Amino acid sequence: MCGIVGCLGREDAQSVIVNGLKALEYRGYDSAGVAIHSGQKINRVRAEGKLINLQEKLTEQSLPGQLGIGHTRWATHGAPSEKNAHPHTVGGVSLVHNGIIENYAELRENLIAQGAQLNSDTDSELIAHLIHHEISKNKLDFIEALKVVTPRLRGAYALLVMSEDRPGEMLATTNGPPLVVGFSEDSFILASDLLAIVPYTKNIAYVTEYETVHFQENKYQFYDKNFTSFIKEPQQINWTDDLVEKAGYSHFMLKEIFEQPRSMAKSLEPHINVENQSIEIKSLEPHSEFLQNLEQVYIVACGTSYYSGLVGEYLFEKISKVSCKVDIASEFRYREPKLNPNSLVILISQSGETADTLAALRLAKKSGVKTMSICNVEHSSLDREADMQLYMNAGVEIGVASTKAFICSLSLLNLVSGFLAKKKGVLNIVDENHLVASLMATPSHMESVLTCDKFFAEAAEHLKKYKGFLYMGRGVNFPIALEGALKLKELAYMHAEGYPAGEMKHGPLALIDEEMAVVMIAPKDDLYEKTISNLETAKARGGQIISVGAVNDNKLKELSLNFLPLPEVDWNINPFLSVIPVQLLSFHVANALGHDVDQPRNLAKSVTVE
Ligand code: G6P
Numbered sequence: 205m206c207g208i209v210g211c212l213g214r215e216d217a218q219s220v221i222v223n224g225l226k227a228l229e230y231r232g233y234d235s236a237g238v239a240i241h242s243g244q245k246i247n248r249v250r251a252e253g254k255l256i257n258l259q260e261k262l263t264e265q266s267l268p269g270q271l272g273i274g275h276t277r278w279a280t281h282g283a284p285s286e287k288n289a290h291p292h293t294v295g296g297v298s299l300v301h302n303g304i305i306e307n308y309a310e311l312r313e314n315l316i317a318q319g320a321q322l323n324s325d326t327d328s329e330l331i332a333h334l335i336h337h338e339i340s341k342n343k344l345d346f347i348e349a350l351k352v353v354t355p356r357l358r359g360a361y362a363l364l365v366m367s368e369d370r371p372g373e374m375l376a377t378t379n380g381p382p383l384v385v386g387f388s389e390d391s392f393i394l395a396s397d398l399l400a401i402v403p404y405t406k407n408i409a410y411v412t413e414y415e416t417v418h419f420q421e422n423k424y425q426f427y428d429k430n431f432t433s434f435i436k437e438p439q440q441i442n443w444t445d446d447l448v449e450k451a452g453y454s455h456f457m458l459k460e461i462f463e464q465p466r467s468m469a470k471s472l473e474p475h476i477n478v479e480n481q482s483i484e485i486k487s488l489e490p491h492s493e494f495l496q497n498l499e500q501v502y503i504v505a506c507g508t509s510y511y512s513g514l515v516g517e518y519l520f521e522k523i524s525k526v527s528c529k530v531d532i533a534s535e536f537r538y539r540e541p542k543l544n545p546n547s548l549v550i551l552i553s554q555s556g557e558t559a560d561t562l563a564a565l566r567l568a569k570k571s572g573v574k575t576m577s578i579c580n581v582e583h584s585s586l587d588r589e590a591d592m593q594l595y596m597n598a599g600v601e602i603g604v605a606s607t608k609a610f611i612c613s614l615s616l617l618n619l620v621s622g623f624l625a626k627k628k629g630v631l632n633i634v635d636e637n638h639l640v641a642s643l644m645a646t647p648s649h650m651e652s653v654l655t656c657d658k659f660f661a662e663a664a665e666h667l668k669k670y671k672g673f674l675y676m677g678r679g680v681n682f683p684i685a686l687e688g689a690l691k692l693k694e695l696a697y698m699h700a701e702g703y704p705a706g707e708m709k710h711g712p713l714a715l716i717d718e719e720m721a722v723v724m725i726a727p728k729d730d731l732y733e734k735t736i737s738n739l740e741t742a743k744a745r746g747g748q749i750i751s752v753g754a755v756n757d758n759k760l761k762e763l764s765l766n767f768l769p770l771p772e773v774d775w776n777i778n779p780f781l782s783v784i785p786v787q788l789l790s791f792h793v794a795n796a797l798g799h800d801v802d803q804p805r806n807l808a809k810s811v812t813v814e
Contacts, residue, residue, distance in 0.1 A: 206301070206302040207231035208274070208290075208395065209224035209225055209300075210364040211392070211393050221273070222255075222274065226255060227395075228396055228399060228400050229254070230802070231276060231808055231809060232808050233276060235250065235284050235285065236255045236277065237277075239272060241272065243269060246296070246366060249261050252286045254803075271374060273364045282324055288324045288326050294335075296367050297366075297367050298366045299331060299366070301331060302362045305358065306358045306359035307358040311334070318337075339367065346365075361378065362380075362382065362396065372421040373418070374418075378412070379413060381396070384396075384409070387405060387409070391422075393405065396810075402441075409439065413429075415428060455791070455802050456802045458791060460603050462654060468611050472615055473597070481637040482640060485620070487592065491574070492627055494574060495628075496627045498547065498624065499544055499546040500528075501520045501547065502529050502530075502547060503516050503529070504530075504551050504564040505561055506558050506811070507811075508606040509558075509613060510532055512552055512613035514530050514682070516530065516552075516617040519621040520624070524631075525628065531564075532560075534560040536567070543573045548573070548576055549568035550620070551564060551565045551577050552578045552579075552613050553578070553580075554598070555580070555584060555810040556587045558586075558811050559811060560811075561586060562585050562589075565590060576592040576594065578596065578613055579593070580598045580601060580609045603809075604808065605694045605801075610783065611783070614779055618643055649770075649781055654788075659768065667789065668793050670719060672700060672719075673698065674701050674715060674722045675688040675725070675786065676722065677702075677735075680778060681727065685704070685723070686702035688702060688725075692786075692794075694790070695794035696790060705724070716746060716747040720747055721747075722739075722742045722743075722748065724764075726760055727753055728754040750766045750767075750789075752768045753767070
């Protein structure tokens with residue numbers, strides 16, 4: 205949610221922190237701040253709004269020192285304002301926090317009763333008060349203070365803490381939200397995400413649940429949940445930092461939409477044997493017997509990942525002949541689900557850090573059910589905790605609205621459903637070869653669909669004037685209708701609904717008039733005739749039809765105000781293609797409206813709070 209960065213042991217601590225915040229800005233961008241220990245005192249600069257506002261302030265007033273912390277905020281408690289921006293400083297204690305403290309009201313009340321002077325509306329400032337209280341009143345050591353304060357916090361936290369009377373020290377702790385340490389020469393860089401660290405070092409260690417690290421000058425010590433010290437060896441990662449450039453595109457999102465064919469190819473690559481046209485998911489082989497006897501699949505995710513799960517439902521039921529149920533993680537975790545013991549829970553998450561999805565994984569594991577993660581971020585919490593892991597291989601996704609990770613989830617869901625079908629003996633070799641060949645041909649079909657970018661770039665000025673958009677599809681294209689509507693809401697802040705086309709007569713038809721655009725996804729599949737009837741019904745009520753369908757479908761073209769052609773492909777390949785026009789529509793309409801497409805208001809890429 206928020207992004208935190210820390211640096212210890214470098215002359216250029218301020219610039220390392222600000223560069224790190226820039227890389228993490230996708231996590232939160234309503235205010236930012238940095239605090240640096242000069243050796244004598246902690247100096248702090250904070251600014252409301254985007255990071256650029258903080259950078260401007262820092263050009264006038266740079267902060268010298270080798271120890272510092274920084275934060276880019278996505279507001280939970282308290283409005284986005286300078287007073288609520290981190291770092292929060294109480295007495296000599298300064299900290300940055302990513303997460304949310306659920307017993308905020310109770311802690312706040314107690315602190316006020318004790319006479320604490322609160323300077324912000326945040327939950328995070330309360331933690332600084334508690335630590336300060338333990339150090340100043342109860343005379344506890346720095347790390348002892350953290351040890352008694354953290355059990356009093358309910359909710360989620362990753363914290364970096366400095367103290368004015370300890371110029372060479374920093375504490376880092378987390379009870380779940382991501383935290384990574386980079387080790388370079390005699391210095392340490394800490395951050396919520398590797399993106400802030402890789403420009404400086406590839407030598408890293410993850411701080412995982414309930415771990416704490418105490419940095420003192422050029423030494424560090426890891427502590428476990430009980431604050432017993434232990435040794436954690438850094439690992440070398442093979443990332444390159446040029447992954448986070450826009451490469452000539454105006455926006456990360458546009459770049460990521462255009463990267464989709466390549467991302468899809470990369471997601472398939474490790475799991476198919478090109479020569480035999482077969483599916484070979486090596487990491488799942490040890491689970492063959494379990495998969496062969498599997499009776500039920502559950503898919504649990506949030507946002508765009510949830511919609512890829514909805515496509516997965518059709519894939520598992522039609523290809524693997526296994527019952528599949530898809531749940532929104534924030535519902536699943538509180539629904540007391542009765543899980544079939546002979547089932548698999550698949551968690552889909554680009555970031556691998558979404559709090560609700562992670563809680564769902566833990567719930568499934570507690571119920572004794574096997575779990576599989578489909579993540580883009582290797583070593584993320586979901587990836588580490590699941591029993592089986594698959595990677596999207598989408599490459600770094602920066603745009604807050606997920607695009608290429610969606611495509612890669614779809615490609616893995618196709619592969620897993622095919623693999624499961626093989627294990628269950630319901631996919632013969634001819635069908636397997638066909639499935640692999642059609643997946644392998646998809647990236648080039650996607651390239652051809654990307655040419656509709658030009659249409660949306662030109663049509664956006666006109667499209668932005670509609671009062672709303674109704675997206676409709678059937679079968680695997682119903683989740684694409686949902687995804688189209690979500691994207692338009694996220695980016696253009698316009699009213700949009702996604703509906704199964706057959707359900708239109710039960711309500712949404714009342715919305716349709718000349719000011720309403722109807723995006724109809726109507727490929728030539730089993731349900732084509734029915735979809736066309738739905739389209740005629742919408743058109744008869746004045747709906748302005750934008751259709752997405754097979755390239756030679758003249759009937760659809762005639763019925764539509766605008767028609768976006770797609771190559772004719774199998775039913776399970778259609779979503780890879782039909783999602784591209786709806787992504788581009790949202791991108792261009794939002795851009796024409798002058799919105800910040802990569803960082804839409806009120807949203808964050810990685811939602812590590814409930
Ligand atoms: C946020 C992002 C969405 C994303 C969702 C789930 O809401 O803005 O783009 O789909 O989180 O994220 P995940 O990382 O779990 O896929």
